[in-house]
Amino acid sequence: LVAYELGAGGRMASVSFQSAAMGGVFARFPRALLVHRAAGPAGRVLYVFLVAGPAPGLRGGMARVVHLAVPRDESAGSLARMYGAFRAFNPAWAETRLLLVGPGLPQPPALAQAFPSAEVQLSVFHLCKSLQQQVQRLALEGCTERLILAALSDTVHAATEGSRRKMHALLRDLVAPDLLPQLHIRWLLDDEIWAAHRERSWGEASNYFRDLEIVTQGLSQVFSAELSLESCITSLAWHYQNEPMSPQSSLDPSSPAAKPEATENLEGDSEEINRRTEEGIKQSLSDICTEPAARLCLSEFAVVQKSVQLIGTGEDALSIQVLEDAHRVDMKGLSSCTCHFNQVFQLPCRHILAVLNSDRKTLQPEMLRRQWRKGCDAHQAGQDSADGLLEILKSSWNESLDKSLVVSFLMAEVSRLLTHCSREEFEHRYRTLRELADSWIGPYVEVKL
Structure with missing residues (x-):
């Protein structure tokens, strides 16, 4: 919370x-x-x-x-x-x-x-810590300071009236009178302060x-x-x-001691609701999205599950923060977010998934662009995937993005580009990748695509 x-x-x-x-x-x-x-x-x-x-x-x-x-x-x-x-x-x-x-x-x-x-x-813990620190600041002789602190330790462990009076008398006798007011030694004799600690x-x-x-x-x-x-x-x-x-x-x-009896059932119900919500989101991703899209979104959702989300409401948008830089989710349709992942891929990011998780909702088809949905037109999907690849290649480098994450984005886009095309287009694109790999590593090395 x-x-x-x-x-x-x-x-x-x-x-x-x-x-x-x-x-x-x-x-x-x-x-x-x-x-x-x-x-x-x-x-x-x-x-x-x-x-x-x-x-x-x-x-x-x-x-x-x-x-x-x-x-x-x-x-x-x-x-x-x-x-x-x-x-x-x-x-x-x-x-x-x-x-x-x-x-x-x-x-x-x-x-x-x-x-x-x-x-x-007044807390006895704070009282004794304050007294200890002030005695140490008085720069008393070594034996005098050790004697006072030893008596204070005895008072802490056995807060009887006798030990408290002994400590009071010791401070009154060993500390200069003009320094006593700042020590508040009268608190040592206040029975109400020590009542709970005495037990x-x-x-x-x-x-x-x-x-x-x-x-x-x-x-x-x-x-x-x-x-x-x-x-x-x-x-x-x-x-x-x-x-x-x-x-x-x-x-x-x-x-077994982790949950009180009075709230055991309530907490159990809450955990079960959370589990069902998370399973519903995962299932909706698998049902609606293509396999690469579902894989990317499930990676985002894994971050949501392991983190704390701060969700603030506004007039036209929700401010979502997964304990990182804050981003804004459009409340209309929950299909748009200001983060890099959503802007490039047009996929539900961790911030949109956090809203779904918080509201106990699942993913809906209208939250996805058509090329990410199962059963969409192959040619149009291929064109849209190409557009997505160009978006990544043209985007400015963001040092806050992990290098391996960017590589995985590119791999996913290339895989999708090869999947959603005709056989003729596939052969052409595969030959292009073959030439690219050879130009990077050299034709004398067998490069597995």
């Missing part, structure tokens, strides 16, 4: 991303949600939403991630739209009762309004902090790269999908 806004020049200005696995995890564990904020280049900010409560069956920190978002800015309106996208993606949002946030989260009222039934509370055992607390640190550091590092927002969300999605996790993680679709 992807929601986005376009800015100046038609570039992506904001995006909210969530996979089916993320949605499944949140549906199982919606009661406690942690919101992590990471600053990036060019003033952009990444918001990571993670399940924060007990989550039996989850292995690895990335399994806790349920939503990624980059708002247009951090105004109240932009953040409200971001939280609104999260709610739209997750019907279980109304079950959330606790929201954990870091110090200084912008526009807290926007978050509280989006989740009126939840309590917004964790030593091992649970250790795993929880380790998982959150690995996840937040990894995603922040990916986000800090100087990339366009389109490339950035692609890199974040790749990092999420490829981060090593235990085979028993709830993100593993083969694991």
Whole structure:
């Protein structure tokens, strides 16, 4: 699921991303949600939403991630739209009762309004990380810093009232009084902040902090790269999908823990609908198109199946992006797209196929030019194929196109040109190819055509 806004020049200005696995995890564990904020280049900010409560069956920190978002800015309106996208993606949002946030989260009222039934509370993870970083910046003596950090570690793993008071006293005694306000040591004695964390055992607390640190550091590092927002969300999605996790993680679709009981049938039905839609598109390509045309389009469809598609609506066209350069599909007949593949071959490209897949539709004969349809007039088809070959040969080189793809286009066109012609024309064209091959490689070498 992807929601986005376009800015100046038609570039992506904001995006909210969530996979089916993320949605499944949140549906199982919606009661406690942690919101992590990471600053990036060019003033952009990444918001990571993670399940924060007990989550039996989850292995690895990335399994806790349920939503990624980059708002247009951090105004109240932009953040409200971001939280609104999260709610739209997750019907279980109304079950959330606790929201954990870091110090200084912008526009807290926007978050509280989006989740009126939840309590917004300071995150112990963010509190301890902030305290650790500030202690390290104080440039204390080595033994003093090690003593404070060791006490902080004990507090993290066993958040008893005694350990928190000990940590509070240690900071008060070892840090200069004028530096104490920036450490916010009063938070150590706030029982409400520590209430949820106190219920964790030593091992649970250790795993929880380790998982959150690995996840937040990894995603922040990916986000800090100087990339366009389109490339950035692609890199974040790749990092999420490829981060090593235990085979028993709830993100593993083969694991029984991957789907909650309450939504198991719903997700199964959705997968079956997707499978039938994809099979219908493949069958319609085989039924309507000539074999070379079907082969080319199936290659395009394979890209659609393995990617995320962003589909935005306009008055007269759909903006389709298969996480690459955006192209526009004509809504009238779904037969025209601005991409190179469709412009040259006049065949359904990955962008048109993405629309068909999204709308649960199949290919129709009127979406194809006549020479690509089965049973069309052979002579006319041959002439049209020749025109297609000329279009490729006359088109300017585009470095973004893979060389092997261009070669495959030429091979397909030549094959089609030889297929849709009379026997006399075939003999003439074959002799021409024979001469061309000999001129390239030499008549002394046997060239198999």
